[in-house]
Amino acid sequence: MKSRTVSLINAFLDVRRWRAHAPAGGGHHLPISLYFLETGSCEGCAMELETLCGGAYALEQNGFRRVLQPEDADWLLVTGAVSRRCAERLDHVWRAMPAGKSLIAIGRCAVDGGPFAGGYATLGGLAGLTRVQRSVPGCPPEPAAILAALVAFREGKAA
Amino acid sequence: MIPLSSMGRLVRGGERLSYGHYAVDASQWQALWHMSAVALPMLSFWADELRAYGLFLEGDQPLLVSTAIDDKRYVGPSQRYPVAEWGERVAFDLYGVEAMDVPGDGRSALDGGAWDITWPLAQRPGPGGSHGGALKASKAPFWVDGNGVSGVFGLVPDGQQGGICAEQCEAGLGHRGVIAQLLGRTPDEAMGLVSRMSAGGYVAYPLALARAFMQAEGRSIEPAIRDGWMVLLEIERISVHLHDVMLTACAMDAGVLAAHCTHAREALARVCVDHGATRRLTDMIRKEGYRRGVEIVPLAQAVLREMKPRLSKLALLVDVYAPRLAGLAVLPVDLARGLAIGGPLGRSSGRSLDLRRAENGMRLDALRATGASEGDARARQAVRMTEMFDSLRLLERILSSFGLGDADEAYPAIPQAIHQEGLGAAEAARGDVWVWVRLKEGRIDAVHMRDPAVPVVAALGRIMMDMDVTMMPLALRSLGLSTAGVAQ
Numbered sequence: 194m195k196s197r198t199v200s201l202i203n204a205f206l207d208v209r210r211w212r213a214h215a216p217a218g219g220g221h222h223l224p225i226s227l228y229f230l231e232t233g234s235c236e237g238c239a240m241e242l243e244t245l246c247g248g249a250y251a252l253e254q255n256g257f258r259r260v261l262q263p264e265d266a267d268w269l270l271v272t273g274a275v276s277r278r279c280a281e282r283l284d285h286v287w288r289a290m291p292a293g294k295s296l297i298a299i300g301r302c303a304v305d306g307g308p309f310a311g312g313y314a315t316l317g318g319l320a321g322l323t324r325v326q327r328s329v330p331g332c333p334p335e336p337a338a339i340l341a342a343l344v345a346f347r348e349g350k351a352a
Numbered sequence: 353m354i355p356l357s358s359m360g361r362l363v364r365g366g367e368r369l370s371y372g373h374y375a376v377d378a379s380q381w382q383a384l385w386h387m388s389a390v391a392l393p394m395l396s397f398w399a400d401e402l403r404a405y406g407l408f409l410e411g412d413q414p415l416l417v418s419t420a421i422d423d424k425r426y427v428g429p430s431q432r433y434p435v436a437e438w439g440e441r442v443a444f445d446l447y448g449v450e451a452m453d454v455p456g457d458g459r460s461a462l463d464g465g466a467w468d469i470t471w472p473l474a475q476r477p478g479p480g481g482s483h484g485g486a487l488k489a490s491k492a493p494f495w496v497d498g499n500g501v502s503g504v505f506g507l508v509p510d511g512q513q514g515g516i517c518a519e520q521c522e523a524g525l526g527h528r529g530v531i532a533q534l535l536g537r538t539p540d541e542a543m544g545l546v547s548r549m550s551a552g553g554y555v556a557y558p559l560a561l562a563r564a565f566m567q568a569e570g571r572s573i574e575p576a577i578r579d580g581w582m583v584l585l586e587i588e589r590i591s592v593h594l595h596d597v598m599l600t601a602c603a604m605d606a607g608v609l610a611a612h613c614t615h616a617r618e619a620l621a622r623v624c625v626d627h628g629a630t631r632r633l634t635d636m637i638r639k640e641g642y643r644r645g646v647e648i649v650p651l652a653q654a655v656l657r658e659m660k661p662r663l664s665k666l667a668l669l670v671d672v673y674a675p676r677l678a679g680l681a682v683l684p685v686d687l688a689r690g691l692a693i694g695g696p697l698g699r700s701s702g703r704s705l706d707l708r709r710a711e712n713g714m715r716l717d718a719l720r721a722t723g724a725s726e727g728d729a730r731a732r733q734a735v736r737m738t739e740m741f742d743s744l745r746l747l748e749r750i751l752s753s754f755g756l757g758d759a760d761e762a763y764p765a766i767p768q769a770i771h772q773e774g775l776g777a778a779e780a781a782r783g784d785v786w787v788w789v790r791l792k793e794g795r796i797d798a799v800h801m802r803d804p805a806v807p808v809v810a811a812l813g814r815i816m817m818d819m820d821v822t823m824m825p826l827a828l829r830s831l832g833l834s835t836a837g838v839a840q
Contacts, residue, residue, distance in 0.1 A: 197668065204665040208611045230497065231504050233526035236836040237551035237632065239502040240595060247598050248611030249618055261498035276839075277466040278525045279504060282496065308545050313472040314462075314529035333551070335631065336618075 211249065224258045225347060228266035230286055233315060234273030234307070237333035238300035242270065245336040255344055263289040268346075274302040274309040275316045297346065298328040299339060307332065358389035360410050363417045370773040371567070371763035373416040378427070381419035385432040393692040395786060396802035397429050397439035401447045401474055406436070407775075407786060407802065409692060412710040414775055416788065421449055428454035435691045435807045438523075438838070445524075446473045446531065462524040462839070473532055494522060500603065500828030503835040507828075509821045516824075518813030523805075526839040534799050539565045539639050542796055546787075547635050549801065550837035555581075555588040556780030557801065557837070558637035560787040563776025565639055567763060568791050576755035577641045578713050580648045583750055585778060586743040587655055588633050591620050592781035593696070593736040596832035597670065600733060603826040604676045609669040616662040623658050627651035649754060652747045663740055670737050677729035681815050681827035685725055691807035695783030696739060697831060699723030700731035707779040713757045715749035718742060729830035771797075780804060782832050803837030 231239045245252055246259055260266050263286040275283060287296070298319045301307040306317035319325045329342040362384060366376035376384075384406070392408040392415065399405065404426045405418040419426065428451025429436040440451040441461035448471035450458075463470070468480035494506030501507070506522030509515075530549065534542050542561065549557040559581055566573055598613035621631040628646040629636055636643045683693065688701035698705065702725035708714050719742055724731040772791040777784055783804025790798040808831060819827060 200665060201668050201672065204612065204669055205608055207615075207665070208608045211611065211615060228497070231502065231526070233504060233528050233839065234836065235548045235551045235554075236503045236834055237548075237554070237634070240551050243502055243599060243602075244595070244614055244617070247602060247614035248607055249614035263497075273504075273526065274528055276504070276526050276528055277468075278462075278464050278527065280466075282525075286497075308533075308548050309528040309530070312529040312532055313467050313469045314527050314532075332548075332634065333632065335621075 208248070224253070224256050225343075226260045226265050226267045227257055227343075228260055228263050228269050228286065228290070230269060230271050230283065232271060232273040232279040232283055232303070233276030234300075234302045234309065236273075238272035238303065238331075241333045241336050241339060242272065242299065245339055250336050250340050252340060255340065256347065257343060263287075264291065266290050267293065268295045268297055268343075270297050270299050271303045271319060272299045274306040274318055275322065276314055277316060280316055280322075295327065295346070296323070296325065297343075298325050300334055301330060301332045304328050304330070357392055357410065359384065359387060359392045359408070360415060362387070363408075363415055366417065369418070369771065372414055372775065373418065373773060376417055376419050378419060378422065381417075382427045384417070385427065385429050391432065393689065394429065394433040394435055395692050395784075396800065396806070397433070397436035398800045399426065399439065399443035399447065399449050400798060401449060404443075404449075405788070405800065406433075407788070409705075412705065412707070414777070414786070416775065424449045425452055426450075427452050430454045430456060435810050438806050438810065442524075445471070447471055448474045448478075457519070459519075460524075462527040464522075464524070472529070473535075496525075498825060500599075500825035501833050501835060502599075504839070505833070505835045507824065509824065514818040514820060516812060516816045516819075518816075521809070521812065523809045523835045523838045526835060528840065530801075530840040531799060534796050537796050538794060539569075539791070539796070542799075543637065543639055544635065546801070547637065549840065550803065550834055551632070552592050552782045552832070552834050553588075553778075553780040553785055553837065554632055554634045555584045555637055556778040556785045557787075559585060560776040560778040560785045560801075561789065562637055562639050563778070564774035564787045564789045565776070565791075566760070567774030567776065568772045568789055569774070571640070573640070573760040574755075575713060575757045575759060578760050579750050579754050580642050581637065582711075582714075583648050583652045583747060584629075584633055584636055584642060585780075586746055587620065587624065587651070589743050589781040590655070590659060590740050591617055591632065592832075593740050594620070596782075596829075597666070597733060597736055599829040599832070600677070600729065600826070601673065603829045604673065606669075606673040606676070609666070609673055612662070612666050612669055616659065616666065619658050619662065620655065623654045624651065627654060649751065652751055656744055656747055656751075659740075659744060663737075663744065667737050667741075670733055674730045674733065677733055677830060680729040680823065681819070681830055683727040683811060683815050683831075685727060687811050687814055688727065691811055693783070693804075693807045693811060694779075695781065695804050695832075696732055696735040697808060698783065699739075700735040701725065701727035705784070707777050707784050712760050715746060715753070718746035718749045720745070729827065732830055732832075782834065783808075785837075801837070801840065803840075805834055805838050808833055809835075809838060
């Protein structure tokens with residue numbers, strides 16, 4: 194019983210010890226609100242975005258927060274090839290976002306449809322629908338790479 | 353020896369097309385759905401323009417039955433097996449073949465009026481939007497983002513009675529035409545695409561396909577390859593379980609547990625990369641082996657070193673937060689058995705089936721998790737935890753006898769068999785994945801992939817019955833529901 198208690202305390206202390214910090218000089222920006230939208234894929238990129246929010250990465254410390262309503266979002270992070278049935282939803286979400294919004298393709302499928310491009314069921318990726326200025330490559334990209342790219346985008350660097 | 357069921361006898365009365373696959377005529381097919389005897393559990397139903405197929409489980413062995421489709425119509429099994437409804441709807445969307453005598457409303461599963469071609473896999477497709485008049489998709493307002501499912505799933509809460517309007521929910525929004533892309537490909541070409549079927553099965557899906565090819569081509573697999581596949585599958589199981597436990601933890605504000613899961617999963621990814629594998633084990637399985645350059649034995653040893661201390665702490669934390677999940681989103685035992693729901697969901701609801709137990713060369717003594725019968729979110733979390741410990745134990749056993757034992761042989765060929773057919777399976781983290789494939793002149797002539805989430809979607813109405821809408825994201829996350837393999 195005593196060892197169980199000690200182990201539990203250690204488990205809580207681990208999280209304190211692991212707490213991610215923003216780099217020096219960071220963290221004083223107004224938070225940027227991120228809205229995640231999956232449009233048809235293996236869900237690998239969507240899972241990496243969930244991982245990014247799972248407490249091991251300094252998402253909030255770097256000035257980002259996830260929101261669940263497009264009306265609250267600054268940036269739209271799209272994962273997956275755009276299935277024909279999701280195209281309308283993508284348009285709806287984009288239109289619901291306030292002015293000053295930005296579109297970011299996460300992973301290969303979101304850029305060009307990846308292995309699911311072509312055929313009767315998808316419209317390919319965002320590149321076939323609009324000009325994609327910001328994207329994070331990978332299949333799926335690592336959460337650390339996604340975070341680094343988001344920080345770079347905020348600093349005005351395009352990927 | 354398992355005694356033959358009445359249903360099994362009826363199926364075996366047909367013509368044997370390949371090992372475990374029998375063709376029956378229309379009257380035998382219809383009789384299957386009207387038998388008074390206890391029915392075999394149905395794993396999957398699918399159809400193309402020429403044949404309808406039902407895959408059953410007899411004991412722990414698959415039994416496949418098919419019948420010819422006449423004039424694009426067949427008697428639908430969903431009158432007896434609700435799990436077949438999804439396959440009936442998909443078959444209509446893709447091929448225009450129609451199920452008769454079924455209770456469903458014939459709603460579109462995949463098309464929904466969005467495609468510019470109707471019945472795209474039929475010999476004579478139609479123009480877009482001609483999807484049979486009333487056979488449209490649900491017009492209900494969907495709740496998609498933040499509903500607890502990582503993929504695209506249109507959830508329709510029932511605002512009046514609580515729970516969901518199950519018949520209006522949409523699991524096919526993310527359809528991407530995988531079957532169409534697979535037809536005509538060589539087995540090697542197909543492996544890459546199937547490797548991206550579902551992130552919960554980057555190993556399991558191509559492994560099931562590789563096993564199906566092995567059967568179709570009559571090849572054997574040497575013990576070292578078989579063990580390498582097992583190692584990769586167990587590492588994937590740990591990774592996906594960590595993700596699902598993390599998602600549940602996030603939804604119940606258990607930040608400490610979520611952080612531990614995320615750190616553990618990322619540590620696992622680093623170990624994989626350090627030993628020549630990819631982070632999430634994408635593109636690892638080849639048709640006759642696994643990716644060149646990966647050091648399987650050192651990888652398994654490193655996983656054991658890295659995960660053992662982490663899982664011990666995780667188990668404590670899962671226990672601390674468990675009361676928050678008690679009684680939530682119960683999957684009843686009868687439903688789990690009736691719909692043949694597998695994986696940790698089935699095993700926490702009294703259905704103990706684990707395909708690994710029937711695998712040749714399996715170290716059975718390592719598989720101790722027998723599951724539970726409570727069927728709630730707490731039981732699912734506990735089963736996932738126990739299975740991760742089992743995976744480590746299994747890795748230890750495999751390492752102690754790596755590459756020993758008999759080769760995995762294909763089933764004996766059927767004399768006068770016309771087609772090269774194979775059925776493969778893999779016990780993925782979220783349940784059993786089944787792949788059936790037929791080859792013609794070295795290319796894929798027909799293929800079906802059964803995702804473990806299909807029966808879960810069919811069960812959602814009862815699992816979520818009377819549930820308050822605020823609890824739905826937590827409930828769905830506790831189910832580990834993914835629609836990537838359902839929509840395909």
